[in-house]
Amino acid sequence: MELQDALIQQLSSKGILAYVAVSMLGNGEGTTAALADLVKAQTSVIREGLQELALEAPTLCRKAPKNKWSCGEIPAGEGLLVQNLDLKDSRRKDFLDDAKKIYEWANRDSGLRFTMNSADGSAVSKFLRQYKDWDRGMWQQALRNRFTSEVVLSQPLYLWLGRIAEYVDAPLDRYGKPMKHGGGKHEQAAITRKHNREAVERAIARA
Numbered sequence: 419m420e421l422q423d424a425l426i427q428q429l430s431s432k433g434i435l436a437y438v439a440v441s442m443l444g445n446g447e448g449t450t451a452a453l454a455d456l457v458k459a460q461t462s463v464i465r466e467g468l469q470e471l472a473l474e475a476p477t478l479c480r481k482a483p484k485n486k487w488s489c490g491e492i493p494a495g496e497g498l499l500v501q502n503l504d505l506k507d508s509r510r511k512d513f514l515d516d517a518k519k520i521y522e523w524a525n526r527d528s529g530l531r532f533t534m535n536s537a538d539g540s541a542v543s544k545f546l547r548q549y550k551d552w553d554r555g556m557w558q559q560a561l562r563n564r565f566t567s568e569v570v571l572s573q574p575l576y577l578w579l580g581r582i583a584e585y586v587d588a589p590l591d592r593y594g595k596p597m598k599h600g601g602g603k604h605e606q607a608a609i610t611r612k613h614n615r616e617a618v619e620r621a622i623a624r625a
Contacts, residue, residue, distance in 0.1 A: 428474050428539030429467075435459055436467025440479050445490030447482050474543060510546060512554055516561060517575060524565040530572055541576040549583070560585045568592040 421441055426434055439453040454464040468487055471479045482488040518532040549557075563585040564578065565571060569592075588596040 425475055427534050428543060430470060430537075430540055432463055432467035433470040433474065433540075434467070436464055436471045436479070437475075439464060440468075440471065440487070440489045443489050447486045447488050449486050453487065470540075473547075510542060513542065513546065513557060516554070516558055520561045520565050521571075521575075524571045528572070534575070537576040538574060538579075541579045545579050545582065556586065557582070563587075563589045567597070 421437065425437065429437060435457055436453070439456045439459075442456045443453060450465045450468065451461050453468065454461045457464070468479060472481065472487075478489065480488050514534075521532040522530070560582050564582060567585065567589040569578070569590070584590065584594070591597050
């Protein structure tokens with residue numbers, strides 16, 4: 419079984435270790451202990467990794483009867499599960515596309531590019547599980563508000579995605595309070611933020 423770089427980027431170190439073990443086993447079933455032995459790792463470590471892998475890539479690893487793990491590609495005939503996986507993958511792709519566009523727009527002056535590591539991948543997986551009811555419009559609004567707030571715009575995704583719900587209603591100031599019109603400099607700042615949000619929306623629409 420060939421390792422997929424995109425999946426590796428989504429996994430923690432334990433998940434990657436489990437992925438290697440599953441790849442070494444190939445198509446078939448194995449106990450947690452047997453899989454741990456393949457990569458010379460502790461059973462408890464592999465168990466956590468397998469649980470993560472089963473969430474991220476259930477086509478490659480899933481629970482089987484008698485405390486075993488079923489490894490390998492799911493046959494195409496198992497349509498419902500494959501359909502659900504396609505939906506999950508599509509939602510993840512949409513979110514990452516939006517995050518990339520907004521991040522690179524906000525950091526356009528410095529030329530920073532949007533990158534992903536395993537910590538970022540895990541944060542995205544947790545976000546999508548935690549906010550299953552969010553549609554694309556909801557997270558786009560939260561992302562726009564976050565990147566027009568008084569925050570460090572260059573922070574990696576995993577440092578702030580867990581707090582994304584705080585930005586649903588409005589951009590926040592440096593103290594974590596909603597930004598509101600207040601006349602004078604505050605009024606001008608609010609107008610600037612409004613223009614920034616509109617620019618972000620145009621950037622997303624053009625991309």
